Amino acid sequence: MSTQIEQETETEESADESVTEPPVESPGDRRRQQKRERASRLDEQRRVEEEVSEDEETVSLKIFRYDPEVEGKEEPRFDDFTVPFHKGMTVLDALIYARDHYDSSLTFRHSCRQAVCGSDALFINGRQRLACKTQIGDLDSGTVRIEPLPHQAVVKDLVVDMEHFYDQMEAVEPYFDADDLPDDELEEQYQSRENREKVKMSTRCIWCGACTSSCNIAAGDNEYLGPAAINKAYRFAMDEREGEQRKQDRLRIVEQEHGVWRCQTQFSCTEVCPKDIPLTEHIQELKREAIKNNLKFW
Amino acid sequence: MSQSFNRGTVEDFGRWREFSAGMWAWIFHKFTGWVLVGYLFTHIAVLSTATQGAELYNGTLQGLEALLIVRFLEVGLLAVAVFHILNGLRLLFVDLGVGLESQDKSFYASLVLTGAIVVASIPTFLGGKLV
Numbered sequence: 001m002s003t004q005i006e007q008e009t010e011t012e013e014s015a016d017e018s019v020t021e022p023p024v025e026s027p028g029d030r031r032r033q034q035k036r037e038r039a040s041r042l043d044e045q046r047r048v049e050e051e052v053s054e055d056e057e058t059v060s061l062k063i064f065r066y067d068p069e070v071e072g073k074e075e076p077r078f079d080d081f082t083v084p085f086h087k088g089m090t091v092l093d094a095l096i097y098a099r100d101h102y103d104s105s106l107t108f109r110h111s112c113r114q115a116v117c118g119s120d121a122l123f124i125n126g127r128q129r130l131a132c133k134t135q136i137g138d139l140d141s142g143t144v145r146i147e148p149l150p151h152q153a154v155v156k157d158l159v160v161d162m163e164h165f166y167d168q169m170e171a172v173e174p175y176f177d178a179d180d181l182p183d184d185e186l187e188e189q190y191q192s193r194e195n196r197e198k199v200k201m202s203t204r205c206i207w208c209g210a211c212t213s214s215c216n217i218a219a220g221d222n223e224y225l226g227p228a229a230i231n232k233a234y235r236f237a238m239d240e241r242e243g244e245q246r247k248q249d250r251l252r253i254v255e256q257e258h259g260v261w262r263c264q265t266q267f268s269c270t271e272v273c274p275k276d277i278p279l280t281e282h283i284q285e286l287k288r289e290a291i292k293n294n295l296k297f298w
Numbered sequence: 299m300s301q302s303f304n305r306g307t308v309e310d311f312g313r314w315r316e317f318s319a320g321m322w323a324w325i326f327h328k329f330t331g332w333v334l335v336g337y338l339f340t341h342i343a344v345l346s347t348a349t350q351g352a353e354l355y356n357g358t359l360q361g362l363e364a365l366l367i368v369r370f371l372e373v374g375l376l377a378v379a380v381f382h383i384l385n386g387l388r389l390l391f392v393d394l395g396v397g398l399e400s401q402d403k404s405f406y407a408s409l410v411l412t413g414a415i416v417v418a419s420i421p422t423f424l425g426g427k428l429v
Contacts, residue, residue, distance in 0.1 A: 126316035216321070265392050267320030267401055280320075281398045288395065 057085040059136050064147040067156050091124055092131035108158035118206030123147040128210035128272040149213040165209045168226050172233040179243030195240045202235040204275040211269035211279055223258035227269035227279040234282040255290035319402035330382040364428055372423045377416045384408035
């Protein structure tokens with residue numbers, strides 16, 4: 001019964017529409033109608049073009065695979081995937097396509113897809129890069145070779161164990177901690193423009209771990225803080241709002257044997273940093289700061 | 299990580315084709331440094347023959363200079379020393395925080411300069427008659 005009634009009302013409505021519509025149609029409506037048709041034709045055309053071009057252009061991926069928990073996959077190997085290429089495609093897009101269309105067990109970290117979260121630092125074509133920030137069109141070679149970050153233990157496929165990296169980051173106490181706070185807790189703590197400019201680049205770190213993975217020294221010396229952590233230390237040590245006492249504490253952390261002095265200025269961290277932080281420059285400045293701090297003339 | 303996972307081709311120096319300027323500068327600086335340390339011992343050994351009299355000293359030096367291989371080694375030594383000096387200057391500027399953006403260019407410059415000086419030195423080292 002109920003369905004019948006609904007049907008009736010529907011037919012009534014459509015009848016109403018067919019009756020009421022023609023008289024209302026004005027030249028404007030006609031123009032809009034034509035415009036809509038043109039737009040849908042163009043859309044269709046574009047869609048077809050895209051499909052055709054997708055059929056033509058593909059990109060081949062060579063992806064590192066490893067899964068210690070599955071029998072037969074404990075041996076690291078490379079899997080090849082061919083995915084359709086479109087203009088503006090990033091390596092992460094290609095990875096997502098491969099996972100969604102070919103192999104759902106392909107494992108990798110990603111989150112924001114816009115170079116902010118720092119979870120998809122990978123070893124792409126022999127270099128640490130953010131997959132979401134790397135355009136496939138910008139890569140030189142035809143095949144894209146994707147591996148997990150070197151010098152970190154692989155958990156599965158492209159996922160590495162970041163625990164040690166996070167430990168290092170936390171070792172430099174990466175938080176704002178001023179000597180004296182304003183009396184009113186809600187009062188703003190101003191920073192001079194010059195001081196802000198000084199620490200500006202170092203604040204851009206997204207904890208992706210690309211620099212530490214690229215560092216040859218950090219690879220051989222696990223106690224070395226690594227470029228990312230030292231950059232964090234720089235960011236707060238150079239912040240004038242923190243006060244002299246806190247700065248001394250911070251310098252004590254970085255001037256240890258496995259602190260800034262392990263850096264041998266290979267510049268690999270500066271080169272791979274997806275946020276263009278001049279890491280070597282910051283490390284060198286902390287070295288000078290540490291020396292100035294310990295020089296005594298008497 | 300403490301236990302480095304063996305991923306076949308992923309690790310370190312097997313990837314030398316992918317090294318950039320700063321990394322090459324570091325490797326060459328290390329290498330030339332060790333060569334110079336090694337040379338220091340030879341240098342002391344040869345010079346200390348002077349304690350046994352002028353004749354022995356002259357004889358040793360003349361004997362060495364008579365060998366073609368020694369002439370070539372001297373060219374090599376000059377190359378190593380010159381590169382180490384020039385890259386050392388580069389590192390001095392890096393330590394002072396001057397011109398870190400152009401550290402790769404200064405590395406190439408020191409390489410080119412080393413090459414030029416070595417080429418210019420070849421007549422001096424190899425030109426003399428082998429006795």
